Amino acid sequence: MSNAYNRPDQLSPELRRRVLETARRLGYPGPDPVARSLRTRKAGAVGLLLTENLSYAFRDPAALGFLEGLALACEDAGTGLMLIPASPEREDVAAVHRAGVDGFVVYSVPDDDPHLAAVLERPVPTVVCDQPDIGNVDRVGIDDRSAMYELAQHLIAMGHRRVGVVCMRLARDRNDGYVSVDRQHAAHFHVQRARLAGLAMAFSEAGVDWSKVPVVERFDHNTASGEAAAAQVLDRDPSITALICTSDILALGAMNEAKRRGLRVPEDLTITGFDGIQEAERAGLTTVRQPVLEKGRAAGKLLLDVGERTRPRSVNLSTELITGTTAAAPRTIAEERWFGP
Amino acid sequence: MSNAYNRPDQLSPELRRRVLETARRLGYPGPDPVARSLRTRKAGAVGLLLTENLSYAFRDPAALGFLEGLALACEDAGTGLMLIPASPEREDVAAVHRAGVDGFVVYSVPDDDPHLAAVLERPVPTVVCDQPDIGNVDRVGIDDRSAMYELAQHLIAMGHRRVGVVCMRLARDRNDGYVSVDRQHAAHFHVQRARLAGLAMAFSEAGVDWSKVPVVERFDHNTASGEAAAAQVLDRDPSITALICTSDILALGAMNEAKRRGLRVPEDLTITGFDGIQEAERAGLTTVRQPVLEKGRAAGKLLLDVGERTRPRSVNLSTELITGTTAAAPRTIAEERWFGP
DNA sequence: TGGAGTGACCGTAACGGTTCAGAACCAATT
DNA sequence: AATTGGTTCTGAACCGTTACGGTCACTCCA
Numbered sequence: 052m053s054n055a056y057n058r059p060d061q062l063s064p065e066l067r068r069r070v071l072e073t074a075r076r077l078g079y080p081g082p083d084p085v086a087r088s089l090r091t092r093k094a095g096a097v098g099l100l101l102t103e104n105l106s107y108a109f110r111d112p113a114a115l116g117f118l119e120g121l122a123l124a125c126e127d128a129g130t131g132l133m134l135i136p137a138s139p140e141r142e143d144v145a146a147v148h149r150a151g152v153d154g155f156v157v158y159s160v161p162d163d164d165p166h167l168a169a170v171l172e173r174p175v176p177t178v179v180c181d182q183p184d185i186g187n188v189d190r191v192g193i194d195d196r197s198a199m200y201e202l203a204q205h206l207i208a209m210g211h212r213r214v215g216v217v218c219m220r221l222a223r224d225r226n227d228g229y230v231s232v233d234r235q236h237a238a239h240f241h242v243q244r245a246r247l248a249g250l251a252m253a254f255s256e257a258g259v260d261w262s263k264v265p266v267v268e269r270f271d272h273n274t275a276s277g278e279a280a281a282a283q284v285l286d287r288d289p290s291i292t293a294l295i296c297t298s299d300i301l302a303l304g305a306m307n308e309a310k311r312r313g314l315r316v317p318e319d320l321t322i323t324g325f326d327g328i329q330e331a332e333r334a335g336l337t338t339v340r341q342p343v344l345e346k347g348r349a350a351g352k353l354l355l356d357v358g359e360r361t362r363p364r365s366v367n368l369s370t371e372l373i374t375g376t377t378a379a380a381p382r383t384i385a386e387e388r389w390f391g392p
Numbered sequence: 393m394s395n396a397y398n399r400p401d402q403l404s405p406e407l408r409r410r411v412l413e414t415a416r417r418l419g420y421p422g423p424d425p426v427a428r429s430l431r432t433r434k435a436g437a438v439g440l441l442l443t444e445n446l447s448y449a450f451r452d453p454a455a456l457g458f459l460e461g462l463a464l465a466c467e468d469a470g471t472g473l474m475l476i477p478a479s480p481e482r483e484d485v486a487a488v489h490r491a492g493v494d495g496f497v498v499y500s501v502p503d504d505d506p507h508l509a510a511v512l513e514r515p516v517p518t519v520v521c522d523q524p525d526i527g528n529v530d531r532v533g534i535d536d537r538s539a540m541y542e543l544a545q546h547l548i549a550m551g552h553r554r555v556g557v558v559c560m561r562l563a564r565d566r567n568d569g570y571v572s573v574d575r576q577h578a579a580h581f582h583v584q585r586a587r588l589a590g591l592a593m594a595f596s597e598a599g600v601d602w603s604k605v606p607v608v609e610r611f612d613h614n615t616a617s618g619e620a621a622a623a624q625v626l627d628r629d630p631s632i633t634a635l636i637c638t639s640d641i642l643a644l645g646a647m648n649e650a651k652r653r654g655l656r657v658p659e660d661l662t663i664t665g666f667d668g669i670q671e672a673e674r675a676g677l678t679t680v681r682q683p684v685l686e687k688g689r690a691a692g693k694l695l696l697d698v699g700e701r702t703r704p705r706s707v708n709l710s711t712e713l714i715t716g717t718t719a720a721a722p723r724t725i726a727e728e729r730w731f732g733p
Numbered sequence: 734t735g736g737a738g739t740g741a742c743c744g745t746a747a748c749g750g751t752t753c754a755g756a757a758c759c760a761a762t763t
Numbered sequence: 764a765a766t767t768g769g770t771t772c773t774g775a776a777c778c779g780t781t782a783c784g785g786t787c788a789c790t791c792c793a
Contacts, residue, residue, distance in 0.1 A: 053781055054742090062741065080515040084492045085429045086779035089748050094426060095490045096474055105463040115450055122446040126477040129484070131491055133437055133474040136467040143470070149436045150472055151425045151492050174421040394751055395772095403771065427749035430778050 096131030098152035102160040112328040116343030124351025144169040161239035191366040198370040199249030215284035216266040218297040225270040277304015292381035299324035299331035317379035337378035437472035439493035443501040453669040457684030465692025485510040502580035540590030556625035557607040559638040566611040618645015633722035640665035640672035658720035678719035
C-alpha cells in the first residue's frame with residue numbers, strides 16, 4: 052500500500068495499478084500526512100515564532116525581509132514554513148506546543164518571553180535571530196553593538212557631542228517616554244540593548260556623560276512613533292545637534308517631525324537610522340545597513356542543515372555604514388553668526 | 393498521562409503532581425503534537441498555496457495584503473499558517489501531500505495548476521481566492537469583470553476609443569508580447585481573464601472592435617515589466633489615448649515609461665491600474681480599489697468557520713472605482729491646434 | 734532434480750498520543 | 764451487610780502510516 056504510492060520500484064506495475072485502482076474505488080484519499088509524520092518523525096515544516104502581531108511582520112520592512120529570506124530557504128529545501136500564532140497579548144503558549152514542526156526559528160523576541168521558553172522546551176532544533184546566545188541553540192544575527200559604535204564614532208568625528216536617542220521597545224511593558232540607564236541595561240530586547248550599549252560606549256569614550264543623554268522609547272514601531280518621540284526629545288533638548296534612531300522607521304518619523312518644525316536636515320539637525328531599508332535609501336538616510344534577507348536565509352539554512360549539530364553554531368553577518376545626506380557636522384554658533392541661521 | 397497535561401480536573405492534584413514530576417525526571421518533553429494530531433484529527437494549522445516564488449508573496453503589495461489578512465484570521469483563531477513550498481518551476485506536488493494541515497487556502501493560481509489539483513484531492517476543506525467556482529470548495533473574490541467594465545465605461549465616457557492594454561501573465565507559459573483574442577479567452581488565470589472580458593465587453597458596446605485593441609502580456613509582475621510592456625504598445629500604436637493596465641504595479645511602470653517619453657499624464661496619455669495599492673494612491677493613479685486585506689481575512693474566516701459546510705459558499709467583496717489624476721478626456725486634434733501640444 | 738539465489742508480496746509491530754470502558758476504591762444509603 | 768452512587772485511576776483500543784522481516788514462487792546453474 053505504502054509502497055504503491057511512495058516506492059513504485061518495490062512492486063510490479065501490475066500490482067501497483069491494481070492497488071491504486073482499488074484505492075480510488077474505495078475513495079482512499081492517499082496517505083495521511085499526519086500519520087506519516089508520526090511514523091517517519093519528520094513533519095516537513097519549520098515554525099516561525101514572532102511574538103508580535105502578525106501584521107507587524109508584514110508591514111515592517113526589516114521583518115518582511117527576514118521573512119522572505121527564511122521563506123526562500125524553506126522553498127529551496129521543499130519545507131513548509133508555519134507561522135505560529137503568538138501575539139504579545141496572548142500569554143497562551145499552547146500554539147507552540149501544538150505546532151507539528153521539525154524545528155523553530157525565533158525572530159527577535161524579548162528574552163523573557165514565555166513563548167520562547169516554550170520553544171526551548173521542545174526537543175527540536177532551534178535557531179534564534181537577533182538574540183544573545185542562549186542555551187543550546189544556533190544563532191544568527193549581526194554585531195549590533197559594534198555597528199552602532201561605528202555609527203556613533205562617525206557622528207563624533209563630525210563633532211556631535213549633544214545628541215538625543217530614539218529607540219524601539221525595550222521590554223514587554225509599554226513605556227513611551229524617557230529611559231533610565233537602568234532600563235537600558237535591563238532591556239529584554241537584545242538588539243536594542245546592544246545598540247544602546249554601542250552608543251553609550253562611543254560617547255562615553257568621547258567624554259560625553261551618557262547618563263545625561265536623553266533616550267526616549269516607543270512601544271509601537273512606526274513613523275508616527277518616530278515623530279512623537281522626536282518631538283519629545285526636541286521639546287526638552289532643543290540644543291541637540293543629532294538625533295540617533297535605532298531603526299530607519301523611527302528615523303523617517305523623526306525626519307517628518309524635523310520638517311514640521313522647520314529644522315533643516317542635516318544643516319540644523321543630523322538624523323540617523325538603522326537597518327538600511329529601501330525607504331531609508333530613497334530618503335538618503337545615514338544609517339547602518341544590515342542584510343535582513345540574508346539573515347532569514349541563513350537562519351533557514353542553519354535550521355535545515357542536517358550536518359553535525361554537535362555544539363551550537365553562531366553566525367554573524369556583516370553590516371555597512373551608509374553615509375547618506377542626513378548627517379553633517381553641526382554648525383557652531385560662530386558659523387551661524389557668519390553665515391546666518 | 394494525557395489527562396495530567398490536558399485535563400487537570402480529571403484527576404487528583406496529588407496524582408497530577410506525581411505524574412508531572414516523574415515525567416520531568418524522565419526527561420519527557422510533553423505530548424508530541426504530531427501524535428496528538430493523528431489521534432484528534434486536527435493539525436491546528438491551515439496551508440496556503442501560492443504557486444509563485446514565495447518572494448513574490450512578500451514583494452507584491454496586493455499579495456502581501458492578502459497574506460496579512462489571512463494571517464490575522466489565523467491569529468484570531470489560534471491556528472498556525474503554513475506556507476506550502478510550491479514554486480512554479482517545481483512540478484513536485486509532494487509538498488501538498490505532505491502538509492499536515494486542516495485545510496487549504498489557494499490564492500490566485502492558474503486553474504490548470506497541478507498543485508491546485510493536488511489540493512482538491514485532499515479530503516480537507518479548501519477556500520480558493522481569485523478563482524472561478526470550481527468543485528466543491530468555498531470561494532472568495534471580487535467581481536473582476538464588472539469592476540473592469542465600470543472602469544472602462546469611465547474611460548469611454550471621457551471619450552477614449554483608441555486604447556491599449558497591459559496585462560499580467562495569462563497562463564503558465566511565458567509570453568511577453570501581444571495576446572490574441574483566443575489566448576485572452578483561454579487564459580488560465582481567472583482574474584486576468586475576467587478583467588480582459590470586462591474591458592472587451594465595454595469597448596465592444598461602445599463600438600470599438602476589440603480584436604484590434606492591442607493587448608500585451610508580461611510574465612513577471614513588477615514595474616520593469618510595466619515599463620517594457622507600455623513601451624511595446626506605444627511603439628506600435630502611438631495614437632492611443634489611454635493605456636489600461638490590469639494591475640497597479642504595471643501601471644506604475646507604465647507611468648515611468650510615459651515620463652521617459654515625455655508624455656504628460658493625463659494630458660497626453662491616460663493610464664489606469666487595478667488593485668488600489670498604497671503606492672498607487674500616492675501616485676494619484678486612477679484605478680479600482682479592492683479590499684485585499686479583507687479578502688485574506690474572509691478566506692481565513694471561511695476556512696476556519698466550523699459552521700455548516702453543506703454546500704460551497706461564495707463571497708464577493710465590493711470594489712471601488714478610484715478616480716485619480718491619471719485619467720482625463722483625450723485632447724482632440726482641434727484642441728491641440730488651439731492650445732498647442 | 735535439488736539447492737541457492739532473486740524478486741515480489743504480505744503481515745505485523747511500532748510511532749505517541751487520546752479516549753473510553755470498566756476496575757477499584759470509598760462513602761453513604763437501604 | 765449489601766446495595767448504590769460517585770469519584771479516581773488503569774488498561775486497552777484505536778488513529779494511519781512506514782519499516783522490516785518473512786513467505787512464497789520462480790529462475791538459474793550444477
